[in-house]
Amino acid sequence: VAIKKNIHGLLLLNKSTGMTSNQALQNAKKIFHAHKAGHTGSLDPLATGMLPICFGEATKVCPYLLDSDKTYQVTAKLGETTDTGDSDGTIIKTMPIKKRDSKYWKKTFKQFIGVIDQIPPMYSALKKNGRRLYQLARKGETIDRRPRKITIYKINLFKHSLDRLVFHVHCSKGTYIRTLVEDIARAAGTGAHVTKLHRESVGHFESKNMTDLENLKKVAKIDYESLNSFLLPPDVVFMNWPSVRLDSMGLNKFLCGQVVKIDEAIKGYVRVYRDDSFFGIGELQEAYLLQPKRIFHLNAK
Structure with missing residues (x-):
């Protein structure tokens, strides 16, 4: 059994699809033989991209990273809504789709720029009376959720077809992209769900500095000490x-x-x-x- 180490630093992990944020955290913790670790800002199992993992004393920066803006690349399937808001869920409604041009989508996006109210989805980790909403949702329960103020700074259209929409979004903490996709589709008279979601950045950390679990495993086998080169010092969070x-x-x-x-x-x-x-x-x-x-x-x- 590897001896656990008191390492201190921040790892920008590129989470792969199909795993929870906690599974990604536990894997990274095992590779580094870390005594203490935490992650900031959960990603859904379907999602990929930046999941900052904090080791040791760097866990103290977690609250500050949670407050950071995020950017995402989003792919949505139009005409179908699911119970979870993404393709991991079950289709609950099929709706007609009208052919729309780029101009139409850009105009629709404009409605969502700025400070807006967003109702969190039932499939979320928010708590009601001590229980996670997703636990209630799995039992088929739906409860009233209060709208929350979020900020959408920018939405850029990448490409679109009759039933697909690909865009880039820069948003504040607390934004649920699954809900944003549903709301955009509703404004266009249809339904939608997320099929791909990639988080490109958290705060001022960019995707070029990310690494994935497979790469870390390879490096650990060759030279465990060189894993340290992937760790950023905690004060980088406060560089501004x-x-x-x-x-x-x-x-x-x-x-x-x-x-x-x-x-x-x-x-x-x-x-x-x-x-x-x-x-x-x-x-x-x-x-x-x-x-x-x-x-x-x-x-x-």
């Missing part, structure tokens, strides 16, 4: 934030959770370093006071 550097006395205070007085005339959230070593995030308040918010023990073995 300003940084402050503390002296040894200031750092000791920070690590003990105490407010530190510094010379920086900035306000808001900051990355905290001693020389080039990252130690956490803090909030700069009035009168040059740095309040510790999250401390990272990256040298923990």
Whole structure:
């Protein structure tokens, strides 16, 4: 049995279709022999693409990644709705389809740009009275769900045919693409479900930096230590934030959770370093006071 290791870092995993996000997480954890790991922002089993996996101290960045914007490439089948909103489900309704041109679809997309209300699907991990909605849905139950505010920044049409629609979407956290597809189809007088869904980016992380489980397994067999080259340091999540550097006395205070007085005339959230070593995030308040918010023990073995 491999000894579990305290590794700290962020892995941009390209999840393959047919597995849950948790199965992908457990596989990655096993390959790295990681003691602690978590993922941010579940992907449906059908979906592929970016699933950030956080190891060790990097699990502390999960809440910040969950808040990030996402981009997806979406393929929808028009004229059919399913109980799950994707092709993993059962067809529950067939509807006629009218031939539409690119101009029509682009105009339809415009209705969904900006801050909109979206009702989450029954097949989702949201909870009602302590139970996941998908657990209720599998029993054939449907309950009222409150609409939630989401933001659709951009929808670009890639291609379309009579019964297919392929587009790219940039959206806020909490957006259900299956529901967006159903709502777009409804606006066009028909039904639809997702047949392919690929998440291309999370926040400022791009698809070119992803790797998949098969590649990781191959690398692990050849040279386990080189797996580290796939891990990003946790502070990359906060790269858009300003940084402050503390002296040894200031750092000791920070690590003990105490407010530190510094010379920086900035306000808001900051990355905290001693020389080039990252130690956490803090909030700069009035009168040059740095309040510790999250401390990272990256040298923990």
